[in-house]
Amino acid sequence: MRKVFLVTAAALSLFLAACGGGGGSAGSPGTGGGSSGGATQTATATLQLVDGAGAAVSGSSLSQTEVRQLKVTLKNARSQVVPYKRVTVELDSPLAVLTPASGSLLTDANGVALFTIAPASVSSNGAVTATATASVEGAEATGELDMQISPGSVALSAITTSSSTVQKGQSLNVSVAVTVNGAPASSNSLAVSFTSTCGTASPGSALVDGSGTAQAVVQTTSTGNCSVTASAVNAQSRTAAFVVSAPPVVGLQFVSASPTVIYQQGSLTPNSSIVTFRVIDAQDQPVQGQTVNASLIGGGGGVSFCNAAQTDVSSATGQVTFAVCSGTQPTTVQVRAQLAGTSLETYSNLLTVQTGLPTQRFFDISASQQNFYVGGYFTDKFNGKTVDISVFAADRQGNPVPNGTPVVLVSEGGQLNTTGNSSCVLTDGRCTVQLIGQDYRPLGSSVSGSEKRPGRVTVLATADGEESFIDANNNNRYDAGELVEQLGTPFMDKNESLQFDAAYTNLIVNSNESEVTYPIPASAIGTAACPANTNIGLSQGNSCNSQWDGFTKVRRSLLVVFSGGEIGLPNTQSDTAATCTHSVNAASYDATIDAQYRTKLLSCSLTRLQVRLADRNGNPLPADATLAVVVRKPQGNQCTATLSGSAIGNATEPTEHTVLLDKCLGGGVENVDLTVTVSAGSGSKSSTFSVTLP
Numbered sequence: 001m002r003k004v005f006l007v008t009a010a011a012l013s014l015f016l017a018a019c020g021g022g023g024g025s026a027g028s029p030g031t032g033g034g035s036s037g038g039a040t041q042t043a044t045a046t047l048q049l050v051d052g053a054g055a056a057v058s059g060s061s062l063s064q065t066e067v068r069q070l071k072v073t074l075k076n077a078r079s080q081v082v083p084y085k086r087v088t089v090e091l092d093s094p095l096a097v098l099t100p101a102s103g104s105l106l107t108d109a110n111g112v113a114l115f116t117i118a119p120a121s122v123s124s125n126g127a128v129t130a131t132a133t134a135s136v137e138g139a140e141a142t143g144e145l146d147m148q149i150s151p152g153s154v155a156l157s158a159i160t161t162s163s164s165t166v167q168k169g170q171s172l173n174v175s176v177a178v179t180v181n182g183a184p185a186s187s188n189s190l191a192v193s194f195t196s197t198c199g200t201a202s203p204g205s206a207l208v209d210g211s212g213t214a215q216a217v218v219q220t221t222s223t224g225n226c227s228v229t230a231s232a233v234n235a236q237s238r239t240a241a242f243v244v245s246a247p248p249v250v251g252l253q254f255v256s257a258s259p260t261v262i263y264q265q266g267s268l269t270p271n272s273s274i275v276t277f278r279v280i281d282a283q284d285q286p287v288q289g290q291t292v293n294a295s296l297i298g299g300g301g302g303v304s305f306c307n308a309a310q311t312d313v314s315s316a317t318g319q320v321t322f323a324v325c326s327g328t329q330p331t332t333v334q335v336r337a338q339l340a341g342t343s344l345e346t347y348s349n350l351l352t353v354q355t356g357l358p359t360q361r362f363f364d365i366s367a368s369q370q371n372f373y374v375g376g377y378f379t380d381k382f383n384g385k386t387v388d389i390s391v392f393a394a395d396r397q398g399n400p401v402p403n404g405t406p407v408v409l410v411s412e413g414g415q416l417n418t419t420g421n422s423s424c425v426l427t428d429g430r431c432t433v434q435l436i437g438q439d440y441r442p443l444g445s446s447v448s449g450s451e452k453r454p455g456r457v458t459v460l461a462t463a464d465g466e467e468s469f470i471d472a473n474n475n476n477r478y479d480a481g482e483l484v485e486q487l488g489t490p491f492m493d494k495n496e497s498l499q500f501d502a503a504y505t506n507l508i509v510n511s512n513e514s515e516v517t518y519p520i521p522a523s524a525i526g527t528a529a530c531p532a533n534t535n536i537g538l539s540q541g542n543s544c545n546s547q548w549d550g551f552t553k554v555r556r557s558l559l560v561v562f563s564g565g566e567i568g569l570p571n572t573q574s575d576t577a578a579t580c581t582h583s584v585n586a587a588s589y590d591a592t593i594d595a596q597y598r599t600k601l602l603s604c605s606l607t608r609l610q611v612r613l614a615d616r617n618g619n620p621l622p623a624d625a626t627l628a629v630v631v632r633k634p635q636g637n638q639c640t641a642t643l644s645g646s647a648i649g650n651a652t653e654p655t656e657h658t659v660l661l662d663k664c665l666g667g668g669v670e671n672v673d674l675t676v677t678v679s680a681g682s683g684s685k686s687s688t689f690s691v692t693l694p
């Protein structure tokens with residue numbers, strides 16, 4: 001009965017297609033087994049589940065452990081196999097996966113395409129329908145197959161480690177066998193997680209390899225009784241035990257001394273350094289809880305550990321620290337660290353204790369220009385030009401004193417353009433401040449034997465420092481009996497008398513003036529005469545003592561001239577160059593300006609003349625003033641003049657200049673003009689000293 005029905009159904013469908021007069025498609029899908037019966041006239045795609053050997057699998061169940069293939073046989077309407085035709089298979093569920101993943105293959109010579117099909121995972125559970133489709137002679141052939149998927153039973157067994165005991169920092173291998181439904185799991189079919197109580201497993205999730213095992217490496221990071229556990233989904237986890245032992249201490253490392261240079265007590269800071277060592281094991285890892293003893297190697301001069309205890313216990317980072325304090329003298333020292341109860345030891349780098357203080361012999365001051373256009377009293381004046389005052393300081397070994405050492409500067413006149421208390425701060429052994437030309441413009445001194453000229457400015461620099469001494473035994477520190485260059489109380493010698501003048505009056509105007517002293521530690525002050533051969537004019541008289549003072553004031557002074565901008569002409573014709581005449585101005589020089597400081601024609605002939613140039617204060621003209629010479633003469637006269645230089649130059653006293661003459665005939669018609677030009681703000685001013693040849 002059933003067979004007849006099938007034939008009837010096929011015939012009916014053919015009939016319907018013919019009556020419709022449609023596109024000629026055979027229309028209805030073929031079904032599995034649809035090729036039976038003599039009258040079938042549609043193409044068919046027949047699906048069958050077979051094993052790896054091609055044998056039919058009864059029950060259409062996929063396997064978690066064995067190969068299953070989906071066999072698609074393609075036939076045309078005449079029941080002939082269709083070779084080399086593209087067949088596409090689609091699954092209606094992600095529970096199973098096909099190979100190739102594209103789901104399409106060509107049929108072989110027998111009209112058969114073989115796809116591999118497997119559960120997507122061992123936990124896949126349910127049914128899946130595969131639908132095969134192909135286009136045969138203009139019509140679509142399709143077929144379906146329903147398959148059952150059952151989850152696999154996963155088991156972990158036989159977990160093993162490569163060793164049962166390791167030292168911390170070492171690693172061990174761990175592996176576990178994986179079965180599914182009792183058979184070794186296939187490669188990459190599932191992942192096993194590894195965790196350890198004493199380190200990290202890598203990879204944390206390992207895929208099963210081709211031999212049915214999963215493996216990882218455990219890197220140990222702590223000590224004790226440890227374990228590693230393997231686990232997989234739906235499987236009982238497995239654990240293996242191992243022991244991690246502490247590695248032996250193998251070394252002491254010097255880490256740092258901070259800072260590496262400290263300064264002697266009573267000098268500068270810092271006066272202490274932290275010296276750090278590290279206790280390590282064979283893996284270069286820190287070891288905690290180890291006792292380390294320290295001692296000093298070298299030293300002297302009072303250098304010591306700051307704390308009485310010279311023992312420390314290593315921290316979690318394996319570190320021990322010791323503080324070293326400077327003494328009263330310079331030295332070098334090392335710290336020796338030893339692991340208690342062992343012969344393990346190491347040494348720190350050299351730690352240097354320096355004086356850090358400037359010493360008098362290595363303390364210096366200079367100016368970028370010692371004579372600059374400011375003027376005052378008998379001369380014209382100009383405000384606002386500047387010179388740089390630089391201070392240089394080194395310790396007794398000639399090394400720069402520490403950056404940040406302050407220097408105090410004071411000036412008799414003008415303005416020291418500084419931030420803070422008229423000081424500059426040493427960097428790389430030097431510092432610079434600007435001196436601005438402005439009031440106060442100092443006057444001459446009425447003190448007998450002192451400087452009578454105005455416009456002469458004393459600048460004094462002081463800093464904390466030490467007296468210089470002759471290190472007879474070359475140990476870089478003062479020892480009793482070594483020669484000392486004594487320093488007394490510093491003062492500003494405004495009137496260049498080389499002595500402290502507590503009070504005096506200015507020349508001509510009789511206004512009051514006073515020199516000033518600057519404090520030093522009381523212990524450095526005495527009543528003895530100060531040396532007559534060193535540091536002249538830098539200590540108040542009878543304020544020196546007979547001891548070496550490692551902490552007093554070093555000092556140095558500098559004279560800066562506030563030059564006028566015009567040549568001071570001689571008041572009268574000079575008698576030293578009687579055969580020549582020159583320009584004069586009877587009102588030029590005040591009687592208090594001594595003759596040796598005045599402008600003068602020093603010598604004169606038809607081949608050469610020599611002059612001294614000064615401003616009306618008897619001071620040099622500005623260093624950067626230009627000097628030029630021209631000859632005024634009758635037409636046709638060949639007389640020429642050349643100067644040996646073209647600028648006034650750096651000086652604190654009036655400058656001398658030579659003019660060379662050529663082809664000068666004399667007769668009182670040749671005038672040699674020396675012209676000084678001084679820049680002043682946006683313009684300049686010139687003045688001329690004119691000499692008429694005999």
Ligand SMILES: [Ca+2]
Pocket residue numbers: 471472473474475476477478479482
């Ligand atoms: Ca010495």
Ligand SMILES: [Ca+2]
Pocket residue numbers: 412442451456457458493494495496
């Ligand atoms: Ca002065």
Ligand SMILES: [Ca+2]
Pocket residue numbers: 450492493494495496497498499500501515
């Ligand atoms: Ca004086």
Ligand SMILES: [Ca+2]
Pocket residue numbers: 467486487524544545546547548549
């Ligand atoms: Ca002294």
